[in-house]
Amino acid sequence: MGRAKIKKKSTFIDMTAMSDVTVLLLTFFMLTSTFVKKEPVQVTTPASVSEIKIPEKDILQILVNPDGKIFMSLDKQADLKATLEGMGQEYGITFSPEQIKKFMVSTTFGVPIKSMKTYLDLPAEKQDAVLKNEGIPCDSVDNQFKSWVRNARLVNSELRIAIKADESTPYSVIKKVMNSLQDLRENRYNLITSLKTTSEN
Structure with missing residues (x-):
């Protein structure tokens, strides 16, 4: 008795819908994600149990490394431009339009104001090398x-x-930063920490 031949069915699967969903998800994540700012130094923040999130806009971040060097960043380019111009007026320094443009695209700054013009004239890769060894005088x-x-x-x-300070930054440095803020009557600020895990309790 002969075997009955089973007709093979096509295994073709239309992937058009899947690729459409993938492109939509990729576009969504690209539009809603925020880029992490490049920082001149790596800091390990102290752990805490606080889950309060700092706002995502109108932030003046103060970064303090373990050696006590201070760096700052602003999240708006217009604020960066106007702040640099204000510092220029205070210290009698005139910045060129090209230098102001470079400062506006910088994520973090932290050199003495007298060195700022020379710093801004450097190529981007040299700026990174110089920045980590400088710091704002305090x-x-x-x-x-x-x-x-x-x-x-x-x-x-x-x-x-x-x-945002490293957990090994000396207290005297942090106290100096806080005292400077108090001199300006800036008594409200956030301390950036990492969330303490249950194993650390």
């Missing part, structure tokens, strides 16, 4: 940190201040 003789905060606040009164 001593009693020349507290440029206070000047930056004051000028940033004059430009945008809605700014929220956030301090």
Whole structure:
């Protein structure tokens, strides 16, 4: 008795719908995600149980590395431009349009104001190497940190201040930053921490 031949069915699957969904998801994530700012130094933030999130706009972030060097960043290009111009007027420095343009696209700044023109004239890759070894002066003789905060606040009164410091940064450095903020009557600010896990309790 002969075997009955089973007719093979086509295994073709139309993937058009799947590729459409993939493109839509990719577009969604690209439009809704926020890019992480490039920081000149890596810091390990202390852990805490607080789950309060800092706002995503109108932020003046103060970054303090383990060596006590201070860096700052603003999230709006218009604020960066006006703050630099304010610092220029205060210290008698005129910045060229090209230097202002370069400063506006920088994510983090932190060199003494007298070195700012030379710093902005450097190519981007050299700026990164220079920046990590500098820092904004915050001593009693020349507290440029206070000047930056004051000028940033004059430009945008809605700014929220956030301090991000390494867990091994000496307390004396953090106290100096906080005292400078208090001198400006800036008594409200956020401390950026990482969330403590249950194993750390």
